[in-house]
Amino acid sequence: MSIKPKRCAGILGAGREILTTRQMRAVEQAAMDSGSVTGLQLMERAGATAAEQLLIRWPALATGAGAVLILCGPGNNGGDGYVVARHLARKGCQVRVAAMAPPATRDARAAAAEWTGPVSDLAPAGPGQPIALCVDALFGTGLSRALAPEIAGLLRAIGASGCPIAALDMLSGLCADSGRVLGDQPLPEAALTVTFHRPKLGHVLGDGGTLSGRVETCDIGLEPWQTAAGDSALLAGPAPALLKRAGHKYSHGHALILGGGPGKGGAARLAARAALRAGAGLVTLAVPAEAMPENAARLDAIMLSTIDEAASLAWLLRDSRLNALCLGPGLGLARARALVPEALRAGRPLVLDADALSAFADGPDVLFAQMHRAAILTPHEGEFARLFPDLGRMLRDGRDKGPAPSRLDAVRMAAARAGATVLLKGPDTVISTAEGQARIAAATGAQAAPWLATAGSGDVLSGLITGLLARGFAPLDAAATGAWLHAEAARRFGPGLIAEDLAETLPQVFRSLAD
Numbered sequence: 001m002s003i004k005p006k007r008c009a010g011i012l013g014a015g016r017e018i019l020t021t022r023q024m025r026a027v028e029q030a031a032m033d034s035g036s037v038t039g040l041q042l043m044e045r046a047g048a049t050a051a052e053q054l055l056i057r058w059p060a061l062a063t064g065a066g067a068v069l070i071l072c073g074p075g076n077n078g079g080d081g082y083v084v085a086r087h088l089a090r091k092g093c094q095v096r097v098a099a100m101a102p103p104a105t106r107d108a109r110a111a112a113a114e115w116t117g118p119v120s121d122l123a124p125a126g127p128g129q130p131i132a133l134c135v136d137a138l139f140g141t142g143l144s145r146a147l148a149p150e151i152a153g154l155l156r157a158i159g160a161s162g163c164p165i166a167a168l169d170m171l172s173g174l175c176a177d178s179g180r181v182l183g184d185q186p187l188p189e190a191a192l193t194v195t196f197h198r199p200k201l202g203h204v205l206g207d208g209g210t211l212s213g214r215v216e217t218c219d220i221g222l223e224p225w226q227t228a229a230g231d232s233a234l235l236a237g238p239a240p241a242l243l244k245r246a247g248h249k250y251s252h253g254h255a256l257i258l259g260g261g262p263g264k265g266g267a268a269r270l271a272a273r274a275a276l277r278a279g280a281g282l283v284t285l286a287v288p289a290e291a292m293p294e295n296a297a298r299l300d301a302i303m304l305s306t307i308d309e310a311a312s313l314a315w316l317l318r319d320s321r322l323n324a325l326c327l328g329p330g331l332g333l334a335r336a337r338a339l340v341p342e343a344l345r346a347g348r349p350l351v352l353d354a355d356a357l358s359a360f361a362d363g364p365d366v367l368f369a370q371m372h373r374a375a376i377l378t379p380h381e382g383e384f385a386r387l388f389p390d391l392g393r394m395l396r397d398g399r400d401k402g403p404a405p406s407r408l409d410a411v412r413m414a415a416a417r418a419g420a421t422v423l424l425k426g427p428d429t430v431i432s433t434a435e436g437q438a439r440i441a442a443a444t445g446a447q448a449a450p451w452l453a454t455a456g457s458g459d460v461l462s463g464l465i466t467g468l469l470a471r472g473f474a475p476l477d478a479a480a481t482g483a484w485l486h487a488e489a490a491r492r493f494g495p496g497l498i499a500e501d502l503a504e505t506l507p508q509v510f511r512s513l514a515d
């Protein structure tokens with residue numbers, strides 16, 4: 001069978017589809033049903049391209065300098081492993097294959113039959129034998145339950161020995177649909193995961209964002225059948241219209257940030273500054289009268305207004321140029337209970353965060369009953385669990401069986417229930433509209449931005465999204481672009497970041513987009 005080398009790319013790329021296992025199988029099935037390719041040919045392409053990636057990352061293997069241990073499972077993931085073994089051996093690598101069970105699918109049996117070297121049991125394959133690389137071909141998208149303790153233990157021992165692990169398709173033990181580790185056995189971190197056609201949810205969500213290591217996505221010729229996947233979650237990225245077009249300040253919108261009482265104004269000021277830096281033409285911060293002196297002393301480009309009660313908000317909103325609102329950061333629970341219904345009644349695009357969410361923890365349905373489609377809720381995990389206790393439990397409770405429910409499943413259900421767009425914050429921020437259109441802003445793996453775990457960074461995110469809403473972005477685009485900008489600013493600034501730095505780094509991010 002002649003195989004041409006295929007194109008491979010890292011995981012990132014705005015707008016990239018991230019597939020579920022079911023979607024991946026649908027694409028594969030559509031390709032096979034077309035008669036253009038067989039399952040065995042796909043396996044051959046997968047194994048060949050994976051072997052190529054391994055040699056790009058560890059070129060010394062081809063000199064025979066160290067042995068490669070390939071652990072093969074019973075399914076097609078194991079089948080890929082036998083193909084990798086053959087290609088690596090052909091390139092001069094010292095290859096050892098260990099199987100946990102005989103191949104159990106037709107394609108895996110055919111791939112195993114073409115591997116002419118010895119195959120040992122898994123047990124003696126553990127540490128003690130010097131190996132330069134371990135290829136994990138135990139389980140991929142077919143993982144249906146937790147790894148047996150001895151298998152997880154073997155992977156951990158290999159990881160602890162310092163030997164890098166390269167996973168084929170998924171690190172074994174990780175649920176491909178949620179990125180959650182099935183069961184309670186810890187897994188080591190892979191140095192590299194080579195996946196096929198498209199990244200899977202399990203590479204970016206949950207533990208998968210870290211445990212997958214660097215993810216290389218390789219083309220195996222399935223592109224013509226991608227449509228069989230249907231609608232997918234997309235990776236968040238900068239919306240095409242992010243750079244400002246010509247116009248005066250009012251053509252870029254006027255954001256209204258509702259702030260709280262004296263001594264508690266930092267969060268709302270952070271949000272207001274972020275809204276302005278995101279490009280809103282004007283930003284007004286509205287606070288109670290007693291908080292005016294404090295805010296007036298701290299603000300210049302941001303305008304100030306007094307709002308003491310719901311009636312004064314209603315009066316202010318008679319100005320229809322105030323086209324996006326932000327309620328939550330530093331607002332205070334009582335003020336949130338008073339102002340959120342009035343803000344929602346105006347029907348304008350708005351962000352509800354922090355206190356504007358917690359204020360309704362006792363009766364989330366009351367909040368949802370007032371919701372409209374231009375609203376965006378931006379809870380962190382704690383706020384999410386307060387508003388959607390059953391979904392919070394669904395994410396917290398351990399799972400032995402796959403597929404485990406993912407953060408994306410949870411946010412989709414939450415958005416449908418709330419009747420609004422919901423953005424669930426975390427290193428793997430997930431966003432869904434009420435209709436289930438989804439985006440993932442992954443700040444994990446090569447795109448990690450751990451510096452975002454700092455007080456006030458969520459307030460900045462609310463402000464960024466509000467600024468983009470003021471500029472006229474649709475809620476899903478505002479949320480996804482805001483989350484991407486937030487993480488991108490953090491990545492650019494790097495270690496030492498505090499919340500104030502995020503908005504100040506935005507000009508650099510915008511400049512890089514203009515280049």
Ligand SMILES: NC(=O)C1=CN([C@@H]2O[C@H](COP(=O)(O)OP(=O)(O)OC[C@H]3O[C@@H](n4cnc5c(N)ncnc54)[C@H](OP(=O)(O)O)[C@@H]3O)[C@@H](O)[C@H]2O)[C@@H](O)CC1
Binds near residue numbers: 024028046138144
């Ligand atoms: N889709 C594509 O386009 C392409 C897919 N390709 C490759 O195929 C892979 C998917 O293959 P797959 O469906 O055969 O599943 P796989 O991951 O090998 O495992 C299933 C086997 O494991 C078993 N098993 C499960 N969990 C277990 C556990 N905890 N402990 C013990 N056993 C467990 C399960 O048994 P069962 O659950 O039935 O009891 C079954 O026997 C995919 O990841 C990619 O590498 C490429 O070749 C080409 C293109």
Ligand SMILES: Nc1ncnc2c1ncn2[C@@H]1O[C@H](COP(=O)(O)OP(=O)(O)O)[C@@H](O)[C@H]1O
Binds near residue numbers: 426443
């Ligand atoms: N480890 C991390 N990696 C990437 N992003 C993170 C990490 N931890 C937190 N974040 C992001 O930082 C922000 C924190 O928001 P939040 O929890 O509301 O904090 P605060 O209330 O202090 O502003 C969210 O946008 C979240 O996605």
Ligand SMILES: [K+]
Binds near residue numbers: 136140171
């Ligand atoms: K694997």
